[in-house]
Amino acid sequence: MRHGPRILQMVNTVIGIDLGTQALKVLFLDANGGGLVADATAPLALYRTDNGVAEQEHQWWLSALSEAMGGIDPEIRRTARAMAVSGQQHGFVAVDRSDRVLAPVKLWCDTSTQAQAEQIEEAFGVEAAGAADHDEHGADHDDGAHGDDADEGHGEDGSAEEIGRAHV
Numbered sequence: 001m002r003h004g005p006r007i008l009q010m011v012n013t014v015i016g017i018d019l020g021t022q023a024l025k026v027l028f029l030d031a032n033g034g035g036l037v038a039d040a041t042a043p044l045a046l047y048r049t050d051n052g053v054a055e056q057e058h059q060w061w062l063s064a065l066s067e068a069m070g071g072i073d074p075e076i077r078r079t080a081r082a083m084a085v086s087g088q089q090h091g092f093v094a095v096d097r098s099d100r101v102l103a104p105v106k107l108w109c110d111t112s113t114q115a116q117a118e119q120i121e122e123a124f125g126v127e128a129a130g131a132a133d134h135d136e137h138g139a140d141h142d143d144g145a146h147g148d149d150a151d152e153g154h155g156e157d158g159s160a161e162e163i164g165r166a167h168v
Helices: 058-070 114-124 148-152 160-167
Strands: 013-019 023-030 035-043 054-056 080-087
Touching (some): 023 058, 035 058
Parallel strands (some): 013 080
């Protein structure tokens, strides 16, 4: 926990909450551009196995948020007027119709479902499997991490199967 210099008259603040893979961090920033007022971090556990599982329990996120917010002076917490939240990309939280979480949260680094992803690609084609690389306007968002074949738009033999493997 870190607090900025004691402010004689409290300013309005904006809360920034960042849910990372290893920790949850909260920042209270002066809403008028005056910089950091206070911050706190709470660690997060990560469940990993040798077969590619990488998961967290949603309750761990809520507990970490409570812990981090508890590390901020209540006077400063009362000055919050807005909030921004960022989190891990490509996580999967399965919920039912009542928004109850059904299973541990699959994280971006979980590779345990690679076989199922390949089955989906085989059943529905490359277009369905590669849809995440394009936005709603069809713009390509390939970050280049798939190798030269993906950047060229075809595999060594130019087949759809080869294209799909380049994007997986």
